[in-house]
Amino acid sequence: MDRRSVEKTGLLSRRDFARKAALAAASAAIAPAALRAAPGISGDLANSKGQAPPSTPLSAEDQSQVDARVSAILRKYGERLSPEQRDEIRRLSTELQKPMIRLRAYPLVNSSQPATVLKLVAEAKPAPAKPRR
Amino acid sequence: MMLSDDVLYLPVSELGRRIHARKLSPVILAESYLARSERLNPQLNAYATLTRDLALEQAHAAEKEIGAGHYRGPLHGIPYAAKDLLAAKGYPTTWGAQPYANQTFDYDAAVIERLNRAGAVLIGKAAMIELAGGMGYRFASASLTGPAKNPWNEGCWTCGSSSGSGAIVSAALAAFAIGTETWGSIICPSGFCGISGLRPTFGRVSRYGAMALAYSLDKIGPMARAAEDCGLILAAIAGHDSRDRSSLPGSEAKFEMAPSAPSPRLRVGRLTNAWKKCDPEIASAADDVFEALKKHVAAIDDAELPAGPFDEVAGVIISVEGAAAFRELIESSKVAELADPLGRVAGYVNEQIPASDYMRAQQVREICQESINALFDTFDVIAAPTLPVAASTLDTNLEKGLSFPDPVGAIGNLCGLPAISVPCGFTSQKLPIGVQFVARCGNERAVLAAANLYQQLTDWHARRPPIS
16 A cells, blocks of 8 residues: 555554654653664764663674674775774674664654655756865 | 954944944954954864955955945955855865865855855854764864864863854854754854854755765854844855755745844744753753743743654764765775774764665654654744753763763754754853754744844843953
């Protein structure tokens, strides 16, 4: 069932869905560490928000995802990283998993549209200048 | 002749009136701000570069034009600083980072073009956190120019990433500054530094010629002494620009400031879930804001932000878009030249976030937009303390000392909402406290009306830090 038909039949309007989804997420957020802010690895304010150590161990599946990401980094960049930096990458990758779990737990359906749209370009524009370094 | 602090601390609106009436010389004003900047910058690390020659050239041109009867408007002859991620033709544009220390552009960023057209005078490039925090940072020292120091207490930080812009306005090193925000970078320094800072609606101000951190979140906005100034500056820099893919259409991008128009009777939502924990002094100052406003607005009622993993969504989107924006830096060994130890490695981690999670974040973002938009059916503005804490010390490990969920910032930036932070008091340590007003997309008029009303009732924005 696509979104249009959902809305048409009145089974679950888009706004209702948003409200229910928000409630579900709120319930899921009760676990203290799960309420941490952004993955915090990037961002422009105090972007380290949410980098406190995870309070509960990851499941085997989540841990394997972390391990896979760390392995990929070390495979590509390992030669340039110090032992301390490798440890840091492992820590950051582990901390990143918690918000990913919360994001993935948020209920969505196939018709949930992303906030990305193709903007059609109909006007000519000058080529941007290049920086000199 | 150098002007007194009393003049240099005047708001843009008053400086403009005096220039228009030919009671104030743009050249003397620029020379005075330059002299003050040259004297205090070593103390504050507020500037990346001073553009003395350009400033004097522009000030002389303004003086000549105004003398000939051609007055361009309220920014004509007004000195300002631009964050060092905005291209300024012929001057270094370092993005606050060692790998770009020698970077120059042979064109001006759109916002500088527009300020040139308004007759404003560029006196310097404001210091900033390296890459606007795009690779992460743990310390205030994460900048090519060192930690920006807070004029209210030089042992404290200005917040980032528009750190120099915050210090410059707070210490009256220029009449206003241009900052940028992806998540918190205008609002937080405005709160920590006791100034007024406006984050415009996404797409209102062209980002052409600005460093990209997160393509779907970056915004450019004014930082000044008063909300009214922010409106005047926004009116000059807003507008459609086909060179920025996210630029709003002309009618939606344009902003006109009508200071004489009567303020609307605002419905104010007092956010009850903005911060999990708030310093009691800050909570009390926020209570006083609502107390001051209540007789002058249509209603003040409790409001609640929608619940959801919006901090996480914002974090994933910034991390992935930042990794894309700086891919060349991450893949080259130059990322090791960044000042902050976190910045040297976090890009590697962000590169590994799966595309499916990024798209999922964009799907949740759409839901977030609908939820917050519904809140604005009831309220014209929602309000909360800008931050739950006052300025942190320069040596604070930000991972530990400035780490808390920020749903107002996450939702506001994810959804491209306009917001303003204005000063509303001081802690017992004499550090500024801010209050923020947030409105529906495109409704800068509401946040400016609320902030302007509050500033007509109080004088926190007119207080000066103990620096001279």
